[in-house]
Amino acid sequence: VLSLGVASGKGGTGKTMVATNLAAHAARLGRRVVLADCDVDAPDDHLFLPGEAEWRLLALPRPQIDAEACRAGCTRCRDACRFGAIRILAARPVLFPDLCHGCGACSEACPTGAIRERPQRIGQVGLAPVASGLTLVSGVMDIGETEAPALIRETRLLAGRQDPELLILDAPPGVACPVVASIRGADLLLLVTEPTRFGLHDLTLMLALGRALELPMAVVLNREGSGSADVDGLCAREGVPIVARIPFQRRIAEAYADGRLLLDAHPDAPQWFAALLGALEQLTAQPVARESAA
């Protein structure tokens, strides 16, 4: 399986457009493709690739401290928690649920059995066949929950179990933990940017993140012509190739606003995405873009 992270740092650069069209194009070429929508705060790949999803709930074990059974003040639970989710206040352990990652270390460390784990729902993971050869896996976090990385890990696990030839990991915006959970271990990180000051700024952050994670990278320059920021210069200095250029055109924005795949709305789009797949094939030395036998 070739796994490809798609990220942008900045929101609104066209990352979803690139991820969905790339997935659809590879599937139309006869590849077995899974697109994992890891933007669990606000997943929207399904707007471009609608399908009937099968959902299952995801719950994390959350500790509950029995004050009666607690030998107050031993502090082992606090010491075991590397997320700082337990504090000792007035000689009693107090749990801060928003900081808890459900790892179970505190209950294991407690010598009196005062900490029990109860499952607490954090969201759902859905699997939808959306076209021939193309499956969409989406994670959706419940409102008010904070454990995005756990839900993203589950989304990636379910996506990987579908045995894809090409796995596309559509990351959320930003450069924090949810993005890291979405792209870590990918064979290649595709960064979508635009030639604006903001695009350039966030591309710089994403390049640093990609380097920290030791991921090979490539860039898609979207809305080329919409600004004068020197994306070419930055990529040249960083030694990261620009593998596709999508022009700034009204009809592209209209297709996006209508929730239509660019592949179906713009006569040049199949060419753009074929070239992108070809470039990925070269960079990863994997036959992503083979022609369909049909």
Ligand code: SF4
């Ligand atoms: S389950 Fe893990 S993260 Fe949560 S309070 Fe216990 S040790 Fe900390």
Ligand code: SF4
């Ligand atoms: S480890 Fe157990 S006994 Fe010790 S303070 Fe925490 S809950 Fe109480």
